Amino acid sequence: MVRLVSIGLTVFFMCGLFPPVAAAERLRLATTTSTEVSGLLAELLPPFEQANDCKVDVIAVGTGKALKLGESGDVDVVLVHARSQEDKFMADGYGSDRRDLMYNDFVLLGPPHDPAGALDTSDLAEAMSKIASSKVSFVSRGDESGTHVRELQLWQAAGLVPQGDWYLEAGRGMGEVIIMANERQGYTLSDRGTYLAFKDTVDLKRVVAGDERLFNPYGVIMVNPARHPHVKKDLARKFLDFLTSEEGQGLINGFKMAKEQLFYTH
Amino acid sequence: MNYLSDSLLAAVALILSFDREVQLAVWTSLYTAAVAIVIAATLGVPIGLWLGLKRFSGRRVLITLLNTLMAMPTVVIGLVLFGLFSRQGPLGELGLLFTPVAMIAGQTVLAIPIVANYVLACVNGADQRVIDTARTLGATQFQASIQLIKEIRFGVMAALIAGFGRVIGEVGVAMMLGGNIRGSTRTMTTAIALETSKGEFVFGLSLGLVLLCVALIVNLFLNMLQQR
Numbered sequence: 001m002v003r004l005v006s007i008g009l010t011v012f013f014m015c016g017l018f019p020p021v022a023a024a025e026r027l028r029l030a031t032t033t034s035t036e037v038s039g040l041l042a043e044l045l046p047p048f049e050q051a052n053d054c055k056v057d058v059i060a061v062g063t064g065k066a067l068k069l070g071e072s073g074d075v076d077v078v079l080v081h082a083r084s085q086e087d088k089f090m091a092d093g094y095g096s097d098r099r100d101l102m103y104n105d106f107v108l109l110g111p112p113h114d115p116a117g118a119l120d121t122s123d124l125a126e127a128m129s130k131i132a133s134s135k136v137s138f139v140s141r142g143d144e145s146g147t148h149v150r151e152l153q154l155w156q157a158a159g160l161v162p163q164g165d166w167y168l169e170a171g172r173g174m175g176e177v178i179i180m181a182n183e184r185q186g187y188t189l190s191d192r193g194t195y196l197a198f199k200d201t202v203d204l205k206r207v208v209a210g211d212e213r214l215f216n217p218y219g220v221i222m223v224n225p226a227r228h229p230h231v232k233k234d235l236a237r238k239f240l241d242f243l244t245s246e247e248g249q250g251l252i253n254g255f256k257m258a259k260e261q262l263f264y265t266h
Numbered sequence: 267m268n269y270l271s272d273s274l275l276a277a278v279a280l281i282l283s284f285d286r287e288v289q290l291a292v293w294t295s296l297y298t299a300a301v302a303i304v305i306a307a308t309l310g311v312p313i314g315l316w317l318g319l320k321r322f323s324g325r326r327v328l329i330t331l332l333n334t335l336m337a338m339p340t341v342v343i344g345l346v347l348f349g350l351f352s353r354q355g356p357l358g359e360l361g362l363l364f365t366p367v368a369m370i371a372g373q374t375v376l377a378i379p380i381v382a383n384y385v386l387a388c389v390n391g392a393d394q395r396v397i398d399t400a401r402t403l404g405a406t407q408f409q410a411s412i413q414l415i416k417e418i419r420f421g422v423m424a425a426l427i428a429g430f431g432r433v434i435g436e437v438g439v440a441m442m443l444g445g446n447i448r449g450s451t452r453t454m455t456t457a458i459a460l461e462t463s464k465g466e467f468v469f470g471l472s473l474g475l476v477l478l479c480v481a482l483i484v485n486l487f488l489n490m491l492q493q494r
Contacts, residue, residue, distance in 0.1 A: 028364065037464050059364060059445040060460075073353035074363050175463040198465045228353060230361065 025054040027235050030069040031079040032146055033173055035218070036060035038193035038262055040255050047251070048242045054235060062173075064144030070094055070221065073228030076236045081146035081191075081218045089221065096224040097237070099244050102252050102263040103217040106150055107195050109178070109204040110136075110187040118187070124211040125158040132158070135166040137186025139177050142169030150216070151189045157213060178202055191216060196258045218263070220244075269468065277472035281479065287448070288457075288473070292480055295453040298366055299434040302373035303381075306429055310378040311422060314385025315411055319397065329386065335379035340372075340438030347372050348442055364445035369453075372439035377429035384428055388421030389414070423492055427485060434481060454480070 035041050036058055045056045059069065063080040070078040071094045079101065080086060089095050108127060110118055116134035118127040131138055132155075140162070141148035155162050168184070170177050174194040181188035182202035195206075208214070220243055225233040242248050249265040256262065280288055317329055349355050351363040351371075362368045396417050400410035415422060437455040444451030446460060454477040461470035 033463065037460075055449075057364065057445070057447040057450060059447060073358075173463040175465050179465070201465050201467075230353070 025052075025232070025235060027054055027056045027077065027232055027239060028059065028075040029056050029077045029079060029239075030059045030061060030066035030075040032063050032066060032081055032218075033060045034081070034191045034193045035079060037175065037197065038255075038257055040193075040252070040263060043255050044243070044248065044251050047247065048239060051242075052235065052238055056239070062141075062143050062145030063149070067094075070223045073223060073231065075223060076231050076233075077220060077222055077239055079218065079220045081216055082149045083217060083219065085146075085149065086219050086221060093227060094224055095221040096226065096233075097222040097240060099220055099240055100266055101218045101220045101243055102249075102265050103215060104192045104263050105210070105216050106147065106214040107190055107192055107206045108187065108208040108214070109181060109190055109195060110207040111182075111185040112203055112205050114205075114207070115185070116187065118207045119205075122208070122211075124154065124208050124213050127208050128154055128158040129160060131187050132160050132162060132166075135164065137166050137168055137181070137184040138162065139168045139170055139181040139184065139186055139188045141174065141177055141189075142171045143173075145174075146216075147174060147189055147191055150214075154189070154213060178204065193257060193262050196260060196262065199258065270471075273468050273471035274475065276468050277475035277479075280469075280472050280476060287452075288476065290449055291452050291454050291457045291473075292476065294366065294451065295434055295455070295477070296480065296484075298369050298373060298440075298453065299430055302370045302433050303377055303426055303430045305370070305374045306377035306381050306433075307426055309374075310381030310425070310429070311385050311415070313378070313382040314425070315389060315414070317382070318386045318389025319394075319411070319414075332379050332382055332386070336383060338376075338379070340376060340436045341442065343372050343375050344439045344442030347375065347439075351443065363443065364447060364451060366444070366451055368443040369440055369451060372443045373433040373436070376436065376439060377433050380429045380432055381425045384425030385418075385422060388418040388425070391421070392418045420492060423488065427488055430484065431481065434484075435477070 031041070037060070041058055045058070049055055059075060061069070063082045063085065066078045066080050067085055067089050069075045070089065086098060090098050108118070108124070110116065116131045116136045118130045121127050121130065140151055168180070168186070170180055172180070174190055175198060177188055178190055178194065178198045179202065182204050187207065220240055222233070222236045222240055223231045225231040252263050252265050253261065317325060317332070347368065348363065350357050351360075351368050352358055353363070392414065396414050397410045400413045405413065435455065437459055440451070440453045440456050441459065444453065444456065446452050446456040454473060458470045458473045458477070461473060
């Protein structure tokens with residue numbers, strides 16, 4: 001009996017060493033959480049994987065960390081949304097090919113009774129300074145994600161340095177931050193996709209949307225093979241070609257979440 | 267209340283539906299934890315025996331160190347091994363980061379102090395005359411140690427169960443070193459973290475219940491072995 005069990009266990013472990021998924025060529029993609037959590041990549045990747053007999057491994061992290069993984073060569077492609085950091089990434093020679101992929105916008109969210117009175121204004125900078133002067137909680141990502149970078153730019157545009165008891169740096173993902181803002185009945189900045197995912201579970205409302213400073217472009221960058229020779233440059237280039245092809249762009253435009261189009265192509 | 271009962275129903279539905287992604291996550295959790303615990307046992311049991319049986323200067327220091335390692339946060343283990351496995355790190359050439367192998371390595375490091383500490387406690391509590399008796403009967407030191415392990419087998423089993431429980435329920439190492447890749451390194455715990463960040467609380471909690479069921483089955487199995 002003991003022998004039987006140990007044989008069984010051995011077989012079990014041996015099987016474990018060979019994952020059940022057939023090992024085709026693998027492309028590593030570090031991306032911002034919004035593209036994975038929204039379900040866009042689940043639509044976008046399978047046609048590419050089938051056409052090229054490969055598997056795209058998605059590592060969903062914040063923009064800051066995704067770029068770091070690109071810098072250290074731990075991934076082949078990064079898909080992020082913080083143009084200033086992307087440009088720096090390219091200028092420092094970490095990327096070899098950057099393309100505009102798609103865009104949508106950020107939304108400023110707040111409680112429905114709008115304690116800061118930010119709803120009355122259509123000017124974003126004014127809304128931000130009203131929130132700051134009302135001392136109603138503002139939950140910040142605080143994690144160097146693309147959304148966090150943009151939020152800091154917005155404070156700067158309003159001529160403010162956010163600090164004090166009301167400014168909460170959560171250091172967590174977008175979804176958790178929306179929940180926190182909801183629980184504290186405070187304000188926060190979110191990408192549109194994550195907001196749509198949470199729209200029915202929280203009662204936060206869009207305070208300001210449509211301001212051009214909320215424009216949220218996504219770029220896709222191939223990690224520089226000259227710096228990291230192990231980068232799968234042929235497959236990575238094919239991936240960039242696919243994303244920017246008519247087929248890829250069509251899939252992005254056709255992707256809907258809660259009956260709303262989530263990403264737009266240029 | 268609705269939220270909890272909904273989760274329970276969703277968990278039952280999830281188990282009955284045999285969803286392929288859930289199956290894969292359960293499988294990844296199980297085999298990484300199992301391989302990690304086997305490696306941790308082959309290293310941790312001898313360490314525990316050695317610290318329990320030998321008397322040498324610095325032993326107390328080592329034991330204290332081992333106890334402290336039990337408190338090591340999983341994220342720190344993840345960070346250290348991340349530096350090791352990253353392309354920029356000393357083992358970068360192997361390209362192991364974001365593979366199950368990296369996860370197993372992290373979970374092994376996590377489990378070794380637990381296994382060693384449990385075994386050490388058993389050895390301290392065991393009747394050490396077993397060793398002397400075996401030696402006078404002509405056994406080598408190694409054979410005598412085997413005899414002692416047989417004597418404290420329940421304790422060793424408890425060590426493995428504790429280590430397994432810690433490893434299969436942790437999220438820091440799996441997330442940092444595995445990367446939560448769908449169909450490859452997504453475990454039960456990282457799947458729960460992902461569903462939570464999506465706002466799918468019911469689904470997340472039901473995955474948690476599935477994880478508990480899996481742990482229950484494993485423990486029932488080990489319990490059965492112990493009874494024999």
